[in-house]
Amino acid sequence: MKKAEVVFIPSPGVGHLVSTLEFAKLLINRDNRLRITVLVIKFPHTTETDVYTKSLPKSDSLNVINLPECSLPPNSSPGPAMNALLEAQKLNVKEAVSNLTTREQHGHLAAFVVDMFCTNMIDVAKEFSVPAFVFFTSGVAFLGLNLHIHNLFERDNVDSTQLLQLTELAIPSFANLVPTKSLPSAVLRKEYESFFIGYAKGLKNADGIIVNSFEELESHAVHSFSSHPDLVGLPIYPVGPILNPEPKTKDADDIINWLDDQTPSSVVFICFGSRGSFDEDQVKEIALAVENSGARFVWSLRKPPPKGTMIPPTDYLLSELVLVLPEGFLDRTVEIGRVIGWAPQAQILAHPAAGGFVSHCGWNSTLESIYFGVPVATWPLFAEQQTNAFELVTELKTAVEIALDYRVELFGGPNYLLTADKIEGGIRNVLEKDGEVRKKVKEMSEKSRKTLLEGGSSYNYLGHLIDNIMNQISN
Numbered sequence: 001m002k003k004a005e006v007v008f009i010p011s012p013g014v015g016h017l018v019s020t021l022e023f024a025k026l027l028i029n030r031d032n033r034l035r036i037t038v039l040v041i042k043f044p045h046t047t048e049t050d051v052y053t054k055s056l057p058k059s060d061s062l063n064v065i066n067l068p069e070c071s072l073p074p075n076s077s078p079g080p081a082m083n084a085l086l087e088a089q090k091l092n093v094k095e096a097v098s099n100l101t102t103r104e105q106h107g108h109l110a111a112f113v114v115d116m117f118c119t120n121m122i123d124v125a126k127e128f129s130v131p132a133f134v135f136f137t138s139g140v141a142f143l144g145l146n147l148h149i150h151n152l153f154e155r156d157n158v159d160s161t162q163l164l165q166l167t168e169l170a171i172p173s174f175a176n177l178v179p180t181k182s183l184p185s186a187v188l189r190k191e192y193e194s195f196f197i198g199y200a201k202g203l204k205n206a207d208g209i210i211v212n213s214f215e216e217l218e219s220h221a222v223h224s225f226s227s228h229p230d231l232v233g234l235p236i237y238p239v240g241p242i243l244n245p246e247p248k249t250k251d252a253d254d255i256i257n258w259l260d261d262q263t264p265s266s267v268v269f270i271c272f273g274s275r276g277s278f279d280e281d282q283v284k285e286i287a288l289a290v291e292n293s294g295a296r297f298v299w300s301l302r303k304p305p306p307k308g309t310m311i312p313p314t315d316y317l318l319s320e321l322v323l324v325l326p327e328g329f330l331d332r333t334v335e336i337g338r339v340i341g342w343a344p345q346a347q348i349l350a351h352p353a354a355g356g357f358v359s360h361c362g363w364n365s366t367l368e369s370i371y372f373g374v375p376v377a378t379w380p381l382f383a384e385q386q387t388n389a390f391e392l393v394t395e396l397k398t399a400v401e402i403a404l405d406y407r408v409e410l411f412g413g414p415n416y417l418l419t420a421d422k423i424e425g426g427i428r429n430v431l432e433k434d435g436e437v438r439k440k441v442k443e444m445s446e447k448s449r450k451t452l453l454e455g456g457s458s459y460n461y462l463g464h465l466i467d468n469i470m471n472q473i474s475n
Contacts, residue, residue: 003035003061003107004473007097007125008135011115012041012085015274017049018244019137019212019364020115021056026242028061031466035107037063039096041089041118044069067092083198086120093124101128108473113210119202130472131207133237133465138363139213140221140238141391142384143203144173144231149187150200151230160190172228173221175395181405182390184383208235210465212242212363215457216447217370217396237461241367241448243346252344255298256351262296265355265438268427269374270299271343272360276381277304277313280324281417287326289423295431296336296353300343315341349374356430358402358423361388370398373445375437377401377426379418381408398441402426 006027010020017040024036040049053064070088072081101109112125112132125132136143148171152158163169168177186192186199203209215222215238222238225231246252259267270286272278278286283301290297302313303320321339322330330339345365348354349372357369358377366388369376376399378389386407392399402423408414432438451458 002473003033004110004469005100005107006034006036006110006469007100007112008036008038009093009112009114009118009121010038010040010135011117012043012082014049014052015364016115016117016137018052019242020113020135021052022242022244023113023135023210023212023239024062026239026462027466028059030462031470032061033470034466035061035063037065037096037100039093040064040066041085042066042069043085044071065096067096080195082117083120083195086118090121090124093121094127097124097128110472111469114206116203117199119199119205122202122205131468132205134203134206134209136203136209136211138211138384139366139388139391140211140218140225140236141173141395142363142387143209143211143236144221144224145171145178145183145387146200146203147234148172148230149183150197150204153193153197154201160188160193164188172224172231174391175220178387178390179404182386184387185407185409186383204234206234208237208465208468210237210239212240212367213238214240214448214451215461216451217444220395237465239458239462239465241371241452241458243368243371244364246344246346251340251342252347255338255340255344256347258338259298259348259351259353262353264352265433266431267296267298267351267353268293268356268358268377268431269343269345269348269354270297270358271345271348271365272300272302272379272381273362273365275312276360277302279304279413282414283324284326285418285420286423287329288420289427290337291326291329291333292420293424293427294336295427297333297338298343298348299337299339300341300345301339302341346372356427358426358430361385361392361399363388366392367448370441370444371448373442375399375430375435375441377430379403379423379426380406381414382410396440396444397437398444400426400429400437 008020008024010017028034067089072085109128109130111130113135114121114132116134116136122132166180168179171178186196225236303316304313305311346368349368354374357374359365360381361378376392378399379402380386380389389404393401403418450456
């Protein structure tokens with residue numbers, strides 16, 4: 001029997017590729033009538049994605065094609081550069097898909113699944129007369145926020161300047177009013193407005209949106225898509241939590257061995273994702289907070305990139321680390337904590353000693369914290385993290401607040417210095433043994449595991465999605 005061929009197009013870069021591959025595996029493990037081809041778009045002169053694509057087991061059901069590289073326009077800022085790259089790749093995508101459909105051994109082309117930042121590829125799906133689904137790697141509430149603000153901009157002629165004059169906003173996918181300071185920079189800054197409008201319009205062009213979340217976690221947001229007039233008509237498929245696997249490393253072994261010697265739920269893990277870093281003043285406030293709290297800790301401390309560059313943070317050398325931390329800090333805390341560079345995040349959160357997580361509230365980190373049952377203390381930095389932090393503290397009650405409105409602008413600095421006493425308060429609160437937040441997170445952790453099993457909501461949504469894809473080739 002010929003299989004149903006599904007073409008996946010992830011955004012350039014490792015983060016979105018890894019979660020796309022995990023979702024692809026979830027689909028083919030569930031139904032052997034599917035065959036998936038992943039078209040990998042690379043940033044020019046990068047090889048970071050190769051590690052992941054080359055490590056995939058050879059399979060008849062999962063095929064990876066690296067598209068030819070396209071050059072970027074010189075000195076363009078990230079939004080326009082990404083758009084230019086994706087537009088330039090349309091021809092390569094068309095050619096790759098044409099080759100798939102003409103080769104005899106391949107199945108019937110049934111659908112495209114495009115990343116949330118690759119919605120211009122929906123045009124290509126239409127040329128092949130197949131549906132296009134968007135793979136959305138944030139939550140359902142944030143998806144609803146994007147669609148609602150797009151309506152305000154396009155239908156009601158509101159702009160970012162007017163949004164900034166409001167203190168809060170009613171958004172259908174949130175049960176509570178959302179403070180303006182919790183909105184993402186993309187809707188608050190005039191220079192991002194056209195990028196945001198194009199991106200949100202692309203979401204509305206999809207035949208359905210696959211979301212890395214689950215109904216039990218975001219029940220209000222999921223129900224808003226079937227009840228609110230502005231959202232009805234766009235099918236969503238919450239099929240998460242889809243967690244990213246981590247490579248095992250020697251450094252990971254050292255930290256896990258140290259955690260093995262700590263008591264359950266006693267350690268606070270401080271980590272700000274692959275792009276999180278701070279200047280020296282802020283590092284010293286964190287160090288003071290950690291020391292004053294007396295808590296056991298694992299702190300992933302990264303070196304900021306040179307100002308004005310887009311490269312990710314790197315690890316400090318020990319000689320540099322001593323200079324950015326308060327004098328004697330490492331000696332004084334040697335019994336109670338570890339300062340490390342890159343962190344094996346999922347392995348640390350999965351460890352029984354992990355008791356709290358000071359986090360930037362990226363969506364992958366949020367799902368991991370819930371899956372492993374570790375409460376979060378919120379400290380958002382970029383992108384949609386302010387919105388996620390508000391949702392965790394106010395809507396879902398699975399986090400305590402260090403800050404909700406801390407924000408680092410692209411090519412700029414943070415909006416303020418977070419003081420040691422505020423950070424220390426967050427550390428103490430998140431480690432509270434019998435708090436309501438811990439209880440809520442433990443309950444949600446159990447639900448996050450059951451939802452993917454037969455009878456769970458994510459299992460059922462995945463089934464509906466597969467039915468819709470298979471219907472394409474039977475029609």
